[in-house]
Amino acid sequence: MQGLADMTDHDDAREPGVDDPEGPPSDRAVLYRESRGIAYVTLNRPGKLNALNPEVFRLLDESLTRFVESPDARVAILHGSGRAFAAGADIEHYLELSVVEYAGFMRVGNAVQQRVVECPKPVIAAVHGYALGGGLELALCCDLLVAEPDAELGLPEARLGLLPGGGGTQRLPRLVGSMRAAEMLLTGRRISGDEAVTWGCALSSAGHESALAAAEALAERIVRQAPVALQMAKVVLRAGRDAPLSSGLALEQAVGTLLYATDDASEGVRAFVEKRPPRWQGS
């Protein structure tokens, strides 16, 4: 089996994943590669619509470590190979699990999701095809979610007699409102990418040939920003979601002042005045 290191590609612009015309197809459940400051993390169980199982979570965790520790990658794009982003947790795997093991599986999934949420660098979900159950929940943990117009997003767990276990009952209503989330949860209705944009839980891929291409365009813009400023923006945004406005504003002031003291802030201001592109040190 091919190792992660073998699949890292630092300076070409080939399409990632199994469709890579110059690389052999891989049976690895998650692929990782880097190109021009962007880390591509590809869910790669196309035959099972990228259903999430313990191996996927393990490799996702590994990919996140690789991304965080990379001196080159500044932003990650999470996407799926084949015809889906991810159709949720691997239902066949549930046949083998006791209640205690199910709880453990949920914990592992949640820990990986939390790593995405707390990742010091931005993560973009590029959603095409299905993003259902845990697939949608994973995408909702990313900083940005780009969806193709005909993507299908949903939380179908009630059809299985289950409850979403990765924040679907919590993150989704905070993004789209309680009534819309309730409709999705209680009826299993899948919304289109276009509806997700209208509802405010996705960005449109319009103007690009795919969600992946739209995510790349976003990533290329992100790469030009100061890394520490991005990290701090993530921290303040995240803290602000659960905080009263006054606490969020106080945090913004404190973090903003600290950021003003960084080398990158000096460089950014100087570069603007000198009418040249900034050279970020990440310090």
Ligand code: COA
């Ligand atoms: N877990 C395990 N396997 C899954 C899966 C999942 N969540 N979703 C799809 N698959 C598998 C199917 O079993 C099938 O495998 P097979 O070819 O070995 O039989 C393969 O992926 C293709 O799926 P299929 O159902 O044939 O495709 P479709 O286009 O007819 O339907 C979906 C697509 C997404 C509507 C349908 O697969 C589905 O409803 N999946 C389950 C979604 C779900 O409930 N997610 C929440 C899980 S908690």
